[in-house]
Amino acid sequence: EFQDVIMTSASTSDSGAFVYIYGNSGANDVSFSGTTFEHGYANYDGGCVKATYSTVLMDRDTKFTSCTAGYNGGSVMFEYGTLTVEDTSFFSSKTTYYHGGGIYLQSSTVQIKTTEFESCSAANRGGALYLSSSTLELIASNFTSTGASVYGGGYYASSSSVVMLS
Numbered sequence: 001e002f003q004d005v006i007m008t009s010a011s012t013s014d015s016g017a018f019v020y021i022y023g024n025s026g027a028n029d030v031s032f033s034g035t036t037f038e039h040g041y042a043n044y045d046g047g048c049v050k051a052t053y054s055t056v057l058m059d060r061d062t063k064f065t066s067c068t069a070g071y072n073g074g075s076v077m078f079e080y081g082t083l084t085v086e087d088t089s090f091f092s093s094k095t096t097y098y099h100g101g102g103i104y105l106q107s108s109t110v111q112i113k114t115t116e117f118e119s120c121s122a123a124n125r126g127g128a129l130y131l132s133s134s135t136l137e138l139i140a141s142n143f144t145s146t147g148a149s150v151y152g153g154g155y156y157a158s159s160s161s162v163v164m165l166s
Contacts, residue, residue, distance in 0.1 A: 004034040007048075011041040015077065016050030017067075023053040023081070031057040037075070040067045045104065046077030047093060053079075059086040064102070067093040072130070073104030074120060082109045089116040090128065097123050099156065100130030101146065107132070113139040122148040126156035133158070139165045 002019075010017040017040035021030055030051070035058075040048035047067035056078065064075035067090075074093035083105070090102040101120035110131075117128035127146035129136075136157070143154040155162075 001030070002032045002035045006036045007038070007040070008036075009039045013043045015042050015045040015069075017042045017046075017048055019049045019051075020046070021049070021051040021054045021056070029055045031059070032062045033057075033060040034062060036063045036065070037067060038065045040075075042068075043070045045069055045071050046073045046075075048075050050077045051079070051081065051083075054081040056081065057084045058088045059084070062088040064088070064090045064093055066091070068096065070096045071098045072100050074101045074122070076103045078103065078108055078110070079106040080108060084111050085115050086111075086113040087115065090118070090120055091116075092119045094121045095123050099125045101126065101148070102128040103130070105129065105131045105134040105136070108134045110134060111137045111139070112141055115141040116144070117142065117146055117154075118144040120146045124149060125151045127153045129155035131155065131157040131160040131162070133160060135161045137163045137165070
């Protein structure tokens with residue numbers, strides 16, 4: 001568990017500049033509460049966090065600021081698990097080449113609630129969010145000044161289910 005942790009200025013030639021989680025069929029349960037990520041850079045995926053085969057909670061004013069991924073998931077790349085994001089903010093996160101300026105989701109079940117995406121951008125699809133073969137429940141969240149060069153300035157969904165609630 002990461003609680004009230006501040007992480008500033010990290011980079012990696014691969015993925016997940018600050019945190020890289022690789023579980024085995026849900027073996028890893030990780031939570032980020034009141035955690036701050038600033039100035040993370042990953043050459044490939046997940047500018048700050050990459051998680052695979054995990055259950056992850058991000059809540060209580062967790063912040064991602066100025067995170068960049070070369071490929072997918074400017075702040076977060078999440079695959080094959082369950083992700084809950086609540087009371088979290090993504091500001092000025094981006095991808096250099098591909099998708100999901102804020103979060104990239106692949107084959108996952110996700111709930112995003114009362115979360116802010118501001119000034120997030122993707123070089124291709126999904127300025128704030130990119131979903132592929134995922135299920136998303138989006139509740140009372142805001143997208144401000146997000147953009148993508150090709151499709152989905154706010155979010156892009158491919159073979160996914162999205163439910164929006166106010």
